[in-house]
Amino acid sequence: MDEATEAPPRARRVQGGSATADVVLSAHAGGNAALFPRILALHVPPGALIADVTYGQGVFWQQVPEGLYRVLPSDLATGTDCRALPYADGSLDALVLDPPYMEGLLRPKSATRGGLGSHAGLRTYYAAGGEGAAPGGGRWHQAVLDLYLAAAAEARRVLRDHGILIVKCQDEVSANRQELTHVQIVTGLAELGFYARDLFVLVRPNRPGVARLLRQVHARKNHSYFLVFQKVPPGQSVARYRTRALILRAPGLATGA
Template sequence: MAEAVPSEIEYLDPDSLEPHPLNDDVYGDRTDPDEALLSSIEDIGVVEPIVADPQPEAGEVSDQPTIISGHRRTEAAKKVGLEQVPVRFVRLETDLERQERLLVHNQSRDKSFSQKLREAEELERIERERARQRQGTRTDIVENSSQGDEETSSPDDDDFGKTRDKVADTVGFGSGRTYDMAKTVWDAAQDGDTVAQHEVDKLDREEQSVYGAYQKVRDRVQTETEADDEDGTSSSDEEEQDSSSDDEERERVAAEDAILSAHKGTNDEVFPEVLDLHVEPGSAIADVTYGEGVFWRQVPSGKYELTATDIDPSRSPDSTDGVDCRELPYDDASFDCIVLDPPYAEGFYETPDKPSENDYWIKDRYVGTTGEQSATYHDAVLEMYAAAGEEARRVLRDDGLLIAKMQDEVSRNEQRLTHVEVTNIYEEMGFHAKDLFVVVRPDTPTVGRMYEQRRARKNHSYFLIYEKRE
């Protein structure tokens, strides 16, 4: 980057300064300065001068000076009504130099994970352009090198590691290895991987580490890459020649790298992974026990064609009357996937009769409403799953999936393995148990009035995935 001599400070109307588009592309917070900055500028004005280039690029729509540093200060000055701000001009020859200088000026600011990665992408792009420029001016590169006997490489190949480490240090990742892990998560999120997108959100909120996010995403990326190889979508002639070694490499997956079925976390953290593994984007899904929509909190809106209903009209976005999961108002074979999470604790089914209006709403809605319930306690739980399963099978297309949430329990001093009992019922219906996810609570469950413990307290539940078969 060429050195530019800054000018003396001038005082200009903040409206006369043009924001650089790269600032919005990378940082995206120009128009929303925080209250502390607004308060400071309102009290004492803009202390640190705005840095701007007075020479607009040929062909630009505006001939106003372009801001290099101070976008948020300029916007804050406008919001509090300042008529002038201090500006120091620096003359740069090209927009590439402006972009590089803009990123350098933002090096010390607080940045979110997403801002760091967008910044890193721009730094890498600028470095590639610099490398092309350097290569274009070299006179020691032999033309027609393909006629020689020796293999040649790009003159900048050896600089890749140095560039990576430089970018990592500039944006605040420290080491190139950490930057590589961050890029893996970021690239997967940009490619539409839901889990990676959730991890990026948590990284932006500083609720996750780069290593922790990488651990969540790396297996998924590896699996997708292997699937592409198997489909031939990313193979070349050279890769085909080395396919035997690639197969051997894929077979040497370490135990700690395997995708696991048990997750310590909450339903809204695990459910998106269930969908990502088993349900294609764009699939028609009916969540027939939607409730407060907890499962869907971290699923990107629009990724699936969701029909969300519940027996309680106030919790049923797609039905003003409410929908009972045991009596679905849908045509046969109309959905790719059904999500089912009925009350699975026997305490909800103490009586086959409808309770008083003052009782818990789930009892009020589910118990005694269909005229078919004859059982109580745990038997009523199984009856609920059976009736809902029959309806799910009716409205599912061939090979459609039923995702059912459930939990084992102790009933009348006997251990009841609900997930086994329901699976047996569904197998008889024509469902095949395809997969199982165990969700372990991140908190400590309550124990109530327990004076002597005889069985392990249940702190886990299940997502069972069943496939409809003929």
Template sequence: MQSHDVQDPVYTVHVGDNSGLIKKVSDLYFVDGDKVADVTWGRGVFWKQVDKSKYDIIGTDLKTGVDFRNLPYEDNSFNHTVIDPPYARITNLKGMVDCYNTTRHTTHDEILGLYRAGLKELVRITKPGGFIFVKCQDEIHGGKQKWTHIEIHDMAVEEFGLYTKDLFVLVNTKKPKPLYKQQHARKNHSYLWVFQAKK
């Protein structure tokens, strides 16, 4: 009987950073030679720990002249796709504005609108059976909890017919301190949805 190497288990909770999580998840779902579109590339931090020689990773964002809401790709042209739009409503970070088309006054509904427009395009360009990675985080808006990861799940399933393959929780090792009197627990985790396109 031939023995096969068994990779280390991939767990639903990862403590660390995005690059460590993406390495584990891509090792779990991708195969050598897969073509992957990361449509919110930024500085490419997702892929720092991934052996990029194994995959054809195409990274774009507004700084490269590509808006994830209107992608220049043919239908079903990628094995897998990745999106990580800004999930912080309020930002002064110039890089966020330049790469992702958000401003200091972006509302929660506008953030969801970015996800909706991006998902529509990713569904179009992802091959049947391919995986769509969606990074998100819940937030407080108007003093009320907004369970963004649930809203995105419902959007993906009900509006786009995607299958929910997995949900990963990324725990940030940095402990952000509240800058104001707390009324809710400070969030030190985010989510990575893995959806699968219809086969």
């Protein structure tokens, strides 16, 4: 090729955007109420229809501007089991799940049960062997994991394709066994058809106290997790799925068969 016919040099690619340190980070020290709005801002567009199926006292929502999202709050106090939701298939943009995640709250024997004086409704309903016992009769830590997986399967039913599932969890030591709950949930939800889109670590600002410590065997947990999942449409591979923006639909009814 001579000089007259030589191809012009290719334009140099210029990266867009601007330099900044004002970004959402994966690790935070503080409380749920401060971190939760940042998770929503990053992953759920304003106006989304969100069901918080373990709403409790609404701590997560304390710093979320009112009216920014369409929120459907429910929990056992309102008669709603997170594993049997009163919403139509594919009707929700996002769902929030924060069930009891320490197996001590779900033990069938009162003598060894944790959280005495609190979590009474959850304990009675979700405990292994209780009124709403975990599928398969799981006990100890397995009862916790069974609850998460059953609730996630129901979340998949009510979420639209590419919908967002936000899960709060914490690792624990149960029966002298290290249980990395967040890993188990990520693995279990992948099998259900959820892509692990993001992970946040929340570190408590104060040091936890320990009663009657004889000998420490495992590190004391002073952090928990928010896991963000995205519903992979049926027929698509979770392993090949890529993060995609959630485009909102026109408002519609969420309740129904």
